Structure formats: C-alpha cells, structure tokens
Amino acid sequence: MDKYKKETFLIGSGLIGLSLILHFFHYLIFKDLHHTLIFLVADIAFVPMDVFFTAFVIEKLLDKRETHHxxxxxxxxxxxxxxxxxxxxxxxxxxxxxxxxxxxxxxxxxxxxxxxxxxxxxxxxxxxxxxxxxxxxxxxxxxxxxxxxxxxxxxxxxxxxxxxxxxxxxxxxxxxxxxxxxxxxxxxxxxxxxxxxxxxxxxxxxxxxxxxxxxxxxxxxxxxxxxxxxxxxxxxxxxxxxxxxxxxxxxxxxxxxxxxxxxx
Structure with missing residues (x-):
C-alpha cells in the first residue's frame, strides 16, 4: 500500500471510528437506542444524495465556472x-x-x-x-x-x-x-x-x-x-x-x- 492510499485509509477509518464513538456517547447520555439507530440509519441513507449533489452537481458548476475563467x-x-x-x-x-x-x-x-x-x-x-x-x-x-x-x-x-x-x-x-x-x-x-x-x-x-x-x-x-x-x-x-x-x-x-x- 503506497503512502497516499495508507493516509486515505487511516483518515477514513478515523472518521468512521469517531462517528461511532459519538453515537455511542449519544446512547449513553440519552439511553435511547431506538432514536440513536434512527439517526444513524437516516445519516447513512443521506450519504448517496449528499455525494450526488456535492460531487456531481456543485462540483460540475464550480468546474464550469473555473474553466470559463x-x-x-x-x-x-x-x-x-x-x-x-x-x-x-x-x-x-x-x-x-x-x-x-x-x-x-x-x-x-x-x-x-x-x-x-x-x-x-x-x-x-x-x-x-x-x-x-x-x-x-x-x-x-x-x-x-x-x-x-x-x-x-x-x-x-x-x-x-x-x-x-x-x-x-x-x-x-x-x-x-x-x-x-x-x-x-x-x-x-x-x-x-x-x-x-x-x-x-x-x-x-x-x-x-x-x-x-x-x-x-x-x-x-x-x-x-x-x-x-x-x-x-x-x-x-x-x-x-x-x-x-x-x-x-x-x-x-x-x-x-x-x-x-x-x-x-
């Protein structure tokens, strides 16, 4: 694994781990596993839409503007x-x-x-x-x-x-x-x-x-x-x-x- 791929893997693993830890604290504080799982699944379900608007729509508009400049x-x-x-x-x-x-x-x-x-x-x-x-x-x-x-x-x-x-x-x-x-x-x-x-x-x-x-x-x-x-x-x-x-x-x-x- 080259340096770039290794850094990407470590950063991704760290962010996912941080997200799980925060959701765990959310459960410890509010003792409500039902709503914690609802929020978690809802966030995961929103990821594809977020990727679409960020990577395809907004990025295309910015690229078009930059190309024009x-x-x-x-x-x-x-x-x-x-x-x-x-x-x-x-x-x-x-x-x-x-x-x-x-x-x-x-x-x-x-x-x-x-x-x-x-x-x-x-x-x-x-x-x-x-x-x-x-x-x-x-x-x-x-x-x-x-x-x-x-x-x-x-x-x-x-x-x-x-x-x-x-x-x-x-x-x-x-x-x-x-x-x-x-x-x-x-x-x-x-x-x-x-x-x-x-x-x-x-x-x-x-x-x-x-x-x-x-x-x-x-x-x-x-x-x-x-x-x-x-x-x-x-x-x-x-x-x-x-x-x-x-x-x-x-x-x-x-x-x-x-x-x-x-x-x-």
Whole structure:
C-alpha cells in the first residue's frame, strides 16, 4: 500500500471510528437506542444524495465556472502573445511561404464568419503543406524577435494557466527550439565554417509556422465568439492580409465597419 492510499485509509477509518464513538456517547447520555439507530440509519441513507449533489452537481458548476475563467485568462495571454511577437513572426514566415497563394485568400477572416467558416479554415490549414524558402526570409529579424522576447516565452511556459492547454504550450516550446537552433546551428556554424544545415533550419521554421498559424486561427475564433470588438481589431493585423491600411479601410466601410471607432 503506497503512502497516499495508507493516509486515505487511516483518515477514513478515523472518521468512521469517531462517528461511532459519538453515537455511542449519544446512547449513553440519552439511553435511547431506538432514536440513536434512527439517526444513524437516516445519516447513512443521506450519504448517496449528499455525494450526488456535492460531487456531481456543485462540483460540475464550480468546474464550469473555473474553466470559463481559465479560458478568459488564456485568451488574454494569447492576445498579448500575438501582439508582442506572434503576428510579427507570422508576417515574416508568410514572406517565405512557397505556397502562400493557395491559402492567402481563404485566410482573410471576415466579420460575418461563424463556426463553420472557422472549422473549414482550420481543416484547410491542418492539411496545408507548410514549405518555406530560406532565401526569402529575414532570418536575422526572426532571431531578433525571438531573442528579444525570450523572457516572455519562458514566462509563458511556466504559466500554470497554460499547463492544461497542450497545443499552446507545444507552440511556445517549438519557438524556443527554433530560437536555440538559429543561434547554435545557423548563425554560429554559418560564421565559423559556412556549413549550416539549411534544410534542418527550414524544417524548424515550418514547424513553428504551422503551430503559429493554427493557434492564430483558434485565437481568432475565440475572439469572434467572446470579444467581438477585439476580434475586429485583430482583423486589421491579419498576417495573411498584405493589403494597405487604405485598402482595408475602404473594404471595412463597405461592410459597415468604422475602423476609426473600432480602434479607439
């Protein structure tokens, strides 16, 4: 019997024994075995109902409330992440995407989108072949972004709110791995012996690109449902939308969206 089971057994035995002793004292004081047994049986009969309301009803309500609070915190953390470095990295990765024209238009998330449109985009991105051309990427800029936000990434990994969200945690770990590979494999080996394995670096960037893109779509879906105003702002920073601000402004006006009011 391990330590945890032994402690549980001892505590349970102690509580049951205490209950029997108290009922015995009740009998000694009032000398009424009939009513003592009535109370004892009534208490035992109430246990299943008590367990039901405590373990299933109340606990479910508390879990639902806690889950909602965790989701709110997660959305805030994701928002900070994408505004601080996620969108900047995606902007750079998109520039080196060999097949960007295949998903570019489909990734123009619109105000009218609902659950089905987001699901369709998630499915498309899940099946998409993420291939980047290292020559079209500003590797130094990507490395600088990751190095500048190193402490922020570490704080995200250790954040207890993210521990239960495996996909987001994996994305942060992927970015940390990319940062280390750029420093140790790309810049160091390129400078010292000009023998960097660029194919390996491309694969690491593609992994980070895939994780960032999928996470971004799920983040946008949550914003659309829970925070419509933040969703409208995030639409302006769509990393797959390379239109100028004036073009976005014109299209937004045609769709009844006032950007000037939206960004206040």
């Amino acid at each position: 965790k989701m709110e915190k997660l959305i805030i953390i994701k928002g900070v992440f994408y505004s601080e470095l996620g969108n900047s990295l995606l902007d750079e990765f998109v520039k080196g995407d060999k097949n960007i024209d295949l998903i570019k238009n489909d990734a123009f998330i619109k105000k009218s989108w609902g659950k089905e449109e987001f699901k369709a985009l998630e499915k498309e991105l899940d099946e998409y072949s993420y291939e980047v051309n290292l020559e079209n990427l500003d590797i130094r800029k990507i490395s600088d972004i990751l190095n500048k936000e190193k402490d922020f990434l570490i704080s995200l990994i250790t954040n207890p709110t993210l521990m239960e969200h495996e996909s987001f945690s994996d994305m942060i770990i992927t970015l940390m791995h990319l940062r280390e590979e750029l420093l140790d494999r790309y810049f160091k080996m390129e400078c010292e012996c000009n023998c960097c394995d660029k194919n390996h670096i491309e694969e690491d960037i593609e992994d980070a690109y895939r994780a960032l893109t999928y996470g971004w779509v799920r983040y946008m879906r949550h914003l659309k449902k829970e925070y419509p105003k933040l969703f409208l702002k995030a639409m302006l920073n769509n990393p797959f939308d390379d239109r100028s601000f004036s073009e976005k402004y014109k299209v937004s006006e045609e769709n009844g969206i006032n950007i000037c009011e939206m960004i206040k």
